[in-house]
Amino acid sequence: MKPAPFDLVAANDMSEALEALHQGGTEARVIAGGQSLVPMLNMRLASPTTLVDITRIPELSRIEANTDRINIGAAVRQSTLERWPDLADRLPLVHAALPWVAHTQLRNRGTICGSVAHADPSAELPLCLIALGGTVTLRRRRKTREVAARDFFQGMMSTDLAPGEMIVSVSFPARKSSTGYAFREVARRHGDFAIVACAATARPDGTATLTVGGVADTPRTLELPADRADLDDRLNEFAWHLQARDDLHATARYRRDLVRKLGRETLKEALPCRD
Amino acid sequence: MPRLTKDETHPVRFTLNGRPVSVRAYPRALLTDALRHEIGATGTHVGCEHGVCGACTVQVDGEPARACLMLARQAEGCEIRTVEGLNNKDALSPLQEAFREHFALQCGFCTAGILMSLDALFSPQPDAEEDAIREALSGHLCRCTGYAPIVQAALAARNRIKGGPIDA
Numbered sequence: 001m002k003p004a005p006f007d008l009v010a011a012n013d014m015s016e017a018l019e020a021l022h023q024g025g026t027e028a029r030v031i032a033g034g035q036s037l038v039p040m041l042n043m044r045l046a047s048p049t050t051l052v053d054i055t056r057i058p059e060l061s062r063i064e065a066n067t068d069r070i071n072i073g074a075a076v077r078q079s080t081l082e083r084w085p086d087l088a089d090r091l092p093l094v095h096a097a098l099p100w101v102a103h104t105q106l107r108n109r110g111t112i113c114g115s116v117a118h119a120d121p122s123a124e125l126p127l128c129l130i131a132l133g134g135t136v137t138l139r140r141r142r143k144t145r146e147v148a149a150r151d152f153f154q155g156m157m158s159t160d161l162a163p164g165e166m167i168v169s170v171s172f173p174a175r176k177s178s179t180g181y182a183f184r185e186v187a188r189r190h191g192d193f194a195i196v197a198c199a200a201t202a203r204p205d206g207t208a209t210l211t212v213g214g215v216a217d218t219p220r221t222l223e224l225p226a227d228r229a230d231l232d233d234r235l236n237e238f239a240w241h242l243q244a245r246d247d248l249h250a251t252a253r254y255r256r257d258l259v260r261k262l263g264r265e266t267l268k269e270a271l272p273c274r275d
Numbered sequence: 276m277p278r279l280t281k282d283e284t285h286p287v288r289f290t291l292n293g294r295p296v297s298v299r300a301y302p303r304a305l306l307t308d309a310l311r312h313e314i315g316a317t318g319t320h321v322g323c324e325h326g327v328c329g330a331c332t333v334q335v336d337g338e339p340a341r342a343c344l345m346l347a348r349q350a351e352g353c354e355i356r357t358v359e360g361l362n363n364k365d366a367l368s369p370l371q372e373a374f375r376e377h378f379a380l381q382c383g384f385c386t387a388g389i390l391m392s393l394d395a396l397f398s399p400q401p402d403a404e405e406d407a408i409r410e411a412l413s414g415h416l417c418r419c420t421g422y423a424p425i426v427q428a429a430l431a432a433r434n435r436i437k438g439g440p441i442d443a
């Protein structure tokens with residue numbers, strides 16, 4: 001099928017984009033890489049009357065590395081970040097997760113912020129943003145605000161984004177020395193959405209986090225104390241707490257099993273000299 | 276503000292296989308449709324129109340991408356390369372030749388897209404490992420041939436592009 005008709009605004013700068021989004025209200029949408037939006041348009045799951053293409057706004061195509069944060073503009077493509085020479089050193093979790101996002105042919109167009117805006121419960125990038133405690137910067141005509149990732153994602157494909165508003169950048173806290181990071185995923189085939197994806201961080205004081213995507217309607221985090229004698233029980237309780245459902249790709253039971261086993265392995269990898 | 280209204284066609288300019296082209300397209304027109312219906316470049320195939328099958332893969336500024344997930348207008352100013360740009364004059368490229376020799380296609384529906392992904396892989400990396408070849412192919416579905424002959428053809432083409440022995 002083909003998309004329903006829409007006006008297309010090819011914004012040259014932020015004020016053009018924000019004005020068009022403001023005018024279009026709930027009927028307007030941003031188009032970035034189009035890798036999730038165009039399938040939805042083609043299947044007529046979405047029929048906005050205005051699309052605002054933001055990919056040619058120069059200030060949105062920057063990767064800004066500060067001492068403790070990496071800010072990624074809304075036009076930065078997934079493959080551009082993948083090739084950023086400092087990625088493995090500054091954002092080891094994202095470095096490990098990015099190759100799992102779709103296929104090269106899709107990462108060449110898809111943006112980091114577009115994946116965050118789309119908020120698929122199985123998507124790797126929202127998972128990483130939550131696991132690292134990142135933030136999302138949103139802008140509308142007269143207001144800019146920064147929201148913690150864990151508050152931005154509100155449900156399956158539903159976020160805190162308001163009508164007339166767009167994501168201008170996301171911000172990932174950079175690697176801290178002596179913190180360990182690990183990412184693991186199980187999918188039907190490489191490049192498919194995750195059945196279960198796990199991201200672990202292990203801090204120098206011994207505490208750790210495990211964030212799991214693909215099970216609940218948003219990625220969820222389990223905080224773990226330094227003493228992990230009862231790790232199996234905690235993982236089991238967490239697996240049930242996520243309220244997995246049966247679907248085409250996997251049963252709820254298989255998902256719970258993956259949370260327990262893959263979760264344990266991911267934590268172990270993040271903590272090379274412990275456990 | 277450059278607003279392209281939905282009921283009219285608007286000019287889109289890009290280069291196609293090195294030649295500048297200009298087409299008129301509605302804002303909602305997909306790049307696949309602009310190529311096939313407006314320009315008549317039907318080498319690029321359309322399977323699923325949601326990014327899954329890879330039949331429509333073209334190169335956009337040297338990188339493989341799904342033409343079915345691009346609005347025609349998003350190609351403005353880009354260098355688009357399609358399967359029609361692979362051969363030089365009337366001769367098949369080494370990659371196309373290897374596909375023929377290794378029976379790496381049957382109906383050919385998937386082939387144009389696969390060739391564009393492999394060509395984009397080999398251009399900067401003529402000695403790509405088999406893993407990288409398989410990774411590039413993982414973005415493509417072939418419903419006839421099976422992937423073994425396609426991998427063999429890619430390996431043979433790689434050796435030929437490098438100037439090594441012809442058989443992998």
Ligand SMILES: Cc1cc2nc3c(=O)[nH]c(=O)nc-3n(C[C@H](O)[C@H](O)[C@H](O)COP(=O)(O)OP(=O)(O)OC[C@H]3O[C@@H](n4cnc5c(N)ncnc54)[C@H](O)[C@@H]3O)c2cc1C
Nearest residue numbers: 032033034035036037102110111114115117123167192326
């Ligand atoms: C075959 C296939 C396989 C895939 N596999 C995976 C996978 O394994 N893992 C995965 O994570 N993803 C996968 N994806 C999705 C892909 O990663 C998309 O690129 C990504 O989800 C969306 O990014 P985009 O830039 O293409 O956004 P678009 O498609 O342009 O937009 C997606 C949504 O976000 C909104 N949006 C985009 N940018 C902004 C912004 N700056 N501000 C406000 N709203 C915005 C749009 O309005 C739209 O609603 C797959 C897609 C396909 C087609």
Ligand code: FES
Nearest residue numbers: 322323324329343
């Ligand atoms: S037609 Fe584009 S990926 Fe199937």
Ligand code: FES
Nearest residue numbers: 381383417418419
């Ligand atoms: S040769 Fe028929 S689909 Fe691949």
